[in-house]
Amino acid sequence: MSQSAAIADARYTAARERPPAGVTGPWAWARRNLFGSWLSTAVTLLLGYLILRILISFVSWAFLNAIWTVPYNAQGVADTGACQLAKGVGACWAIVTDKYRLILFGRYPYQEQWRPAICVALFIMLYVVSAMRSFWRKELALIWIATLVVIGVLMWGGVFGLQMVTEDFWGGLPLTLILATFGLAFGFPLGVLVALGRRSTSMPAVKVICVIYVELIRGVPLIAVLFMASVMFPLFMPEGVNIDKLLRAQIAVILFSGAYLAEVVRGGLQALPKGQAEAADALGLSYWKKTGFIILPQALRLVIPPLVNTFIGFFKDTSLVLIVGLFDLLAMGKVALTDPPWQSFSTEVYLMLAVIYIAFCLAMSKYSRGLERELSRAHRR
Amino acid sequence: MSQIMPDHAVAHMAVEDAPPVILLDKVNKWYGALHVLRDVSMAVAEKERVVVCGPSGSGKSTMIRCINRLEVHQEGRIVVDGTELTDDLRALDTIRREVGMVFQSFNLFPHLTILENCTLAPIWVRKMPRAEADDLAMSYLSRVKIPEQAKKYPGQLSGGQQQRVAIARALCMRPKIMLFDEPTSALDPEMIKEVLDTMVELAEDGMTMVCVTHEMGFARQVADRVVFMDRGEIVESGTPQRMFEDPQTDRLKLFLGQILRGH
Numbered sequence: 001m002s003q004s005a006a007i008a009d010a011r012y013t014a015a016r017e018r019p020p021a022g023v024t025g026p027w028a029w030a031r032r033n034l035f036g037s038w039l040s041t042a043v044t045l046l047l048g049y050l051i052l053r054i055l056i057s058f059v060s061w062a063f064l065n066a067i068w069t070v071p072y073n074a075q076g077v078a079d080t081g082a083c084q085l086a087k088g089v090g091a092c093w094a095i096v097t098d099k100y101r102l103i104l105f106g107r108y109p110y111q112e113q114w115r116p117a118i119c120v121a122l123f124i125m126l127y128v129v130s131a132m133r134s135f136w137r138k139e140l141a142l143i144w145i146a147t148l149v150v151i152g153v154l155m156w157g158g159v160f161g162l163q164m165v166t167e168d169f170w171g172g173l174p175l176t177l178i179l180a181t182f183g184l185a186f187g188f189p190l191g192v193l194v195a196l197g198r199r200s201t202s203m204p205a206v207k208v209i210c211v212i213y214v215e216l217i218r219g220v221p222l223i224a225v226l227f228m229a230s231v232m233f234p235l236f237m238p239e240g241v242n243i244d245k246l247l248r249a250q251i252a253v254i255l256f257s258g259a260y261l262a263e264v265v266r267g268g269l270q271a272l273p274k275g276q277a278e279a280a281d282a283l284g285l286s287y288w289k290k291t292g293f294i295i296l297p298q299a300l301r302l303v304i305p306p307l308v309n310t311f312i313g314f315f316k317d318t319s320l321v322l323i324v325g326l327f328d329l330l331a332m333g334k335v336a337l338t339d340p341p342w343q344s345f346s347t348e349v350y351l352m353l354a355v356i357y358i359a360f361c362l363a364m365s366k367y368s369r370g371l372e373r374e375l376s377r378a379h380r381r
Numbered sequence: 382m383s384q385i386m387p388d389h390a391v392a393h394m395a396v397e398d399a400p401p402v403i404l405l406d407k408v409n410k411w412y413g414a415l416h417v418l419r420d421v422s423m424a425v426a427e428k429e430r431v432v433v434c435g436p437s438g439s440g441k442s443t444m445i446r447c448i449n450r451l452e453v454h455q456e457g458r459i460v461v462d463g464t465e466l467t468d469d470l471r472a473l474d475t476i477r478r479e480v481g482m483v484f485q486s487f488n489l490f491p492h493l494t495i496l497e498n499c500t501l502a503p504i505w506v507r508k509m510p511r512a513e514a515d516d517l518a519m520s521y522l523s524r525v526k527i528p529e530q531a532k533k534y535p536g537q538l539s540g541g542q543q544q545r546v547a548i549a550r551a552l553c554m555r556p557k558i559m560l561f562d563e564p565t566s567a568l569d570p571e572m573i574k575e576v577l578d579t580m581v582e583l584a585e586d587g588m589t590m591v592c593v594t595h596e597m598g599f600a601r602q603v604a605d606r607v608v609f610m611d612r613g614e615i616v617e618s619g620t621p622q623r624m625f626e627d628p629q630t631d632r633l634k635l636f637l638g639q640i641l642r643g644h
Contacts, residue, residue, distance in 0.1 A: 278451050279488035283502035283554060284477035293501060297492050375492075 065090030069097065080341045087344065095345045096352050099336040103349070106171020106332050112163055115154045116174040122151055123177045131367050133374070144185070151178075167246040171327035173356065175246075179318040179328065183253035184261075184311055190254065191261025196291065198262065199269055210262070217259035223323055225252045230324035249321045257314050264306045268299035301375050308368035312361045329353060401460075402427050402558060402589055403448060408457035410443060417443050418454065419614040425558075430590045432600040432621070435610035436636055441593045444610065445560050448591065449480045462557055478506060481551030485563040487543045489535035495522065495546050496531040499553045507554065514553070521549040525579050541572030545579050552583075559583065561592040595640060597625065609633045 034044040067086055071079050083092035104120075105113045126147045129135050135143070155174065158164035170178075197203070197210035217225065229252035230245060272295060280290035300307070319330040327335060333349045336342065401424035410418035417440045425431050433441045446452040447459060450466050450473055459466040461476045490498050499518035503509040509517070522528045525545035527538075535543055544564055551559060561580065565573045577599050584590055584603040594600070600607050601621045608618040611632045617624065628634045 273486075273488075275484055275486050275488035276490065279482075279484065279490070281451060282449055282477060282480075282482040282484075283550070284474055284506045285502060286474070286506075289505050293505070294490055298490075301492070 061089065062091050067092050067094055070094040078341045080345075083345065091348055092345045093348060095336070095342045095348050099339070099342065099349070100352070102172075103329070103332045103336050103352070104172045106175065106327050106335075107169045108171065108174075109163065109165060109169065112157070112165060115157070115162070115165075116170075116172070119151045119154050119174050120177060122147055122154075123174075123181060126181075127363075133371075167244055170246065172332045173329050175321075175326060176315075176318050176328040176330075178246075179250060179253055179321060179326075180315045182250055183257050183314055183318065186254045187257030187314075188261055190258035191263075192265050192296065194258060194262035195265035195269060198266055214259045214262055217256055218263070222252075222256050222317055222320055225256050226320060226324050228252070245324060246326060249324055249326055253314070253318065253321075257310070260310050260314075261307070264303050264310055265299065267306065268301075268303035269295065271302050272299050301372075304368050304372050304375075308364055312364055315360060315364070316357060329356065400427070401425055402462050403591065404458070404460040405444070405447075406458040406460075408444070408447060408454045408459060410440075410447065410452065410454045410456075417613050418447070419612075421457070421610075421613075421615055423608065423615060423618075425589065425591060427557075428587045428589055430584050430588075430603050430605050431592070431608060432604040432606070433591065433593045433608045433610060434595060434597075434600070434636070435616075436639075438612075439610040440613040441610045442562050445562050445591055445593050448558075448560055449477055449482055451482075478554060479557045480560060481554055481556035481558070482560045482562065483544070483547050483551055483564045485566050487535070487540070487547045487567070489543055489547055489550070491535050494532055494534055495527075495538070498535065498546060499550045502550070503553050518549070518553050521552045522546070524552075524582075525549045526575075539572060540568045541575045544568065544572075544576045548576075548579055548583070558589045558591070561590065561594065563593050563595070565594065565596060597640065601625065609636065611636070 033040075035041045065086060067083050067090055070082060070092075073079055078094070078098060080092070080094070083094060086092065101110070101113055105116045108116050126144065129143060130140060153159060154162070155170060155178075156165060194210045194213060197206045198214065200207050200210075226249055229248040233248055276294055276298065277290060280294045285293070319328050321328055322331040322334075330353060333353045337346050337349055403423070403425040405421055405423045408418050408421040409416070419440075421440070421444055423431075433445065435441045443452055447454045447466075448461060454466075462479050464472050464476055466473065466476065489495075490501070493501065496515065496518055499521065500511065500514040503514040503517060504511055507514075519528055519531065522531055525548055527542055527545055527549075530538055530542060530546070535546065538546065548564075564580070565576050568576060573596070577596060580590075580592070580599065581603055590603075592599075592604075604621050606618060607621050607624045609616050609624065609630075609632075617628065617630050617633050624633065625637065628637055
């Protein structure tokens, strides 16, 4: 390239470093995406109008015209007359302030409800700690065990002067978190083992067992598994042995999530190039070291989105334990609505429950997206 | 078509008196009904450099992968460094520790840094302290001329650099034997030389090497012996000079004609 051509080229590059005005920025974006043509402008305006209408009516219902408290009579029964009058115009948040402890903690003794409250806080702390990559060390297992022991002590009591509260009185959010946390904390390792077993070439018996387990569990609805666990399972137990309802439901949830997670993990194992395992073999790594250091870290990273999808699904599916007489968060919402003065305010209760479920599920999906980004940043293939 | 079976006594004349470190004795292998290795017999002496060539599908990769049992042979005997390859896992571990392998597609671990790629096996298989393994890895990374990339991930390196890391990773186990399975076939032309240079250096240091490659220049430069395979059998073998200048079989003549035209 001649010198003058090089200079001209450099000038051209300098001039081209910034895009021309009107290509970037919010106005350019809006022009491109919202008002690109007559049709798109019309749709934008129509949808904008509809969204605004819905937003205005929601705000006036949920906030401007809402009733936050109601008077109580001498017997402590709420007088919901004002709420009844405002029905359809304003929300009756008084039901939430009146019933939130029942919904959150179920039939747990009222005076002792600080205990499940602390448990919920501990669970959330456990999730946050587990989510931080700097805590991904061996100590994390100890943190889990310690936290779960503390939660158990708090929920059951019977020691340290705490009043004994049996599982029959547990309910609401702590129950949901217990079922979901144990269900996934045990279901996930189970799923990984089953996925590995299903791909085993050297142990055909193990493979057959894993295939049967997955296909059997996947072939029936969770409700059926819960029913079996709570109704049929005791029939097989020797007389006098009585495993309580919660544990039975918990085992059913673990077995169920294990089968689904196994298939998700297997997808990741299959997507991994064969050369990775061969390279590990050629270096002389044993099966478990190869699996732990090379195969699983990569396979699990590949399946973070479907894995979190399954996690979220199971978090919500725990509400099916209602069928075997356990009162999780959603079931407690229904119980709260059976109180005669409050019977007609289900919208408010379900909105409150939705907010709680959304908070947990949104946290999971946001976290998973962040994790995916973080993990893929360094080593794109 | 004339059929000259390799004469083992002549085959490793370069280091005739040394005992073989790799011995293949009438090895046969089938993929289902497909007979991919037919009575393959070969002996490699210590410090010998063997280049295996042949058209694609000739079984040369399968043969080299049988040596560290990434593929399992069905008939015949394979003895590596005095240990016979059987279903015995302990024997297999012993052999894999002594045999390093470099693959066509590098197969670096993408989730580990270059340094971690190199230290993983020394730490967990050789039980080497981490600091010592780090030093060892850095010295081999220096030997393949990329110590400055140690903290990067494989995806950030060029193909040639990745393959040199793969060589360093294998060397970190201090193997007695190195197997190369078409190490330059997946590389862009301008990167082939840097990998071949590394391999030449390794050969000059006296490493026992079995190398499947189409790089005839490399074969000429370092090989003690070239083995030509076709349709699952060893057709001809001898010194590079003899093989290239005076091929005995029609099949080798045809093969040489094809690859030389291609270059």
